[in-house]
Amino acid sequence: MKTNKLRIFTKRFFLYLNVAVVFFFLLACLVPYLNPQRWWFISFLGLAFPFLLVAVLFFMIGWLVILKPRFALISGIPLLISFKSIGVFFAFHRPELFEYKKESNSIRVATWNVARFIELKRNNNSGSQVRLKMLEQIKKQDADILCLQEFHTSIDTSYYNNIKAVKELGYPYFYFSFDEDGDKHYYSSIIFSRFPVIDSGLVRYPRPTLPDALIHADILVNKDTIRVYTTHLQSLQFSKNDYRSLHEIKNVDDSLLSNSRTIFSKLKRGVSYRSIQAGIIKDVLANSPHPVIFCADLNDVPNSYAYFTVRNGMQDAFLKKGFGIGRTFSGISPTLRIDYIFADDQFRIKQFGRIVKKLSDHYMLLADVELKK
Numbered sequence: 001m002k003t004n005k006l007r008i009f010t011k012r013f014f015l016y017l018n019v020a021v022v023f024f025f026l027l028a029c030l031v032p033y034l035n036p037q038r039w040w041f042i043s044f045l046g047l048a049f050p051f052l053l054v055a056v057l058f059f060m061i062g063w064l065v066i067l068k069p070r071f072a073l074i075s076g077i078p079l080l081i082s083f084k085s086i087g088v089f090f091a092f093h094r095p096e097l098f099e100y101k102k103e104s105n106s107i108r109v110a111t112w113n114v115a116r117f118i119e120l121k122r123n124n125n126s127g128s129q130v131r132l133k134m135l136e137q138i139k140k141q142d143a144d145i146l147c148l149q150e151f152h153t154s155i156d157t158s159y160y161n162n163i164k165a166v167k168e169l170g171y172p173y174f175y176f177s178f179d180e181d182g183d184k185h186y187y188s189s190i191i192f193s194r195f196p197v198i199d200s201g202l203v204r205y206p207r208p209t210l211p212d213a214l215i216h217a218d219i220l221v222n223k224d225t226i227r228v229y230t231t232h233l234q235s236l237q238f239s240k241n242d243y244r245s246l247h248e249i250k251n252v253d254d255s256l257l258s259n260s261r262t263i264f265s266k267l268k269r270g271v272s273y274r275s276i277q278a279g280i281i282k283d284v285l286a287n288s289p290h291p292v293i294f295c296a297d298l299n300d301v302p303n304s305y306a307y308f309t310v311r312n313g314m315q316d317a318f319l320k321k322g323f324g325i326g327r328t329f330s331g332i333s334p335t336l337r338i339d340y341i342f343a344d345d346q347f348r349i350k351q352f353g354r355i356v357k358k359l360s361d362h363y364m365l366l367a368d369v370e371l372k373k
Contacts, residue, residue: 028303095324107369109146109295111340114151121155136369137237151188152187164191193219198216203280215230215231225290226291229285229296238255271304282310314344315347320349320352
């Protein structure tokens with residue numbers, strides 16, 4: 001009798017747990033459609049989507065293993081409903097090596113958050129050696145158009161002139177907004193090109209968001225003009241103490257409440273500001289007179305309001321040609337794909353690459369695209 005009661009209790013426990021997991025999973029699937037300025041507490045579930053997906057799959061397989069197929073439907077039906085969310089999280093193409101030999105009609109685009117090239121002031125320590133490796137990596141990719149976020153340069157001779165350094169790699173044209181980051185220092189996103197830049201511009205985000213702007217360059221490729229955008233959206237601005245708190249939460253080393261308060265405050269602020277910035281980007285891109293390529297560090301995952309708003313029907317180069325999760329940020333979690341190359345339907349995505357080297361805290365992305373005739 002006790003064995004039967006235990007079996008019934010165990011079955012009900014896992015059944016109710018399965019329902020709860022499915023409920024939060026479906027909420028996570030709604031995140032892209034709910035503006036974080038109003039639904040910020042649900043927006044956090046976008047970060048949890050990969051783990052909820054694994055849990056839902058675990059329950060479905062578990063019920064099938066113990067020959068309870070009708071209970072497996074509790075997970076199976078939501079998985080079918082969530083095909084769009086799964087489709088932006090995971091790319092299903094066969095893994096292929098990036099072919100560095102360019103075809104004559106291809107345009108190679110690279111994007112990278114360079115984290116101010118690690119080292120600002122001229123010296124010969126480990127940071128400066130990493131900077132040199134980063135410049136060498138840029139050179140090796142042989143990109144025609146290069147978009148860099150968190151880019152820093154200076155006209156103070158005690159610091160690095162990174163515009164000059166990148167130009168010497170074969171990029172005679174560039175557009176940079178020259179936002180001062182202190183005396184003689186400049187910080188923003190930048191676009192370099194081997195093709196002529198015939199026009200450029202920027203859009204400022206409203207305060208109190210970070211000083212990054214949405215910039216564009218109109219680039220003459222043979223006889224065609226394309227418009228390339230790049231930007232860096234509101235980051236979480238985690239400090240070393242915040243990363244330490246995340247570690248303590250993960251390992252239950254300290255008070256969960258005290259460590260979580262600042263983390264959630266920054267998460268709330270980040271998703272709210274990014275929703276504003278994403279709306280601006282969507283409107284600006286919709287009014288482009290030329291075919292659009294968009295490269296950015298969105299600081300948000302594919303299952304987010306910012307991603308769906310900015311992408312707005314454009315092609316995601318990773319989803320077109322990549323495989324797997326496509327992590328682009330090396331810290332916190334292996335599920336963070338927050339850097340992107342988008343192209344509108346006037347382009348054909350030919351191949352995609354991801355350079356997994358821990359130089360910056362982000363990985364460089366590459367895509368060869370072709371303008372359709």
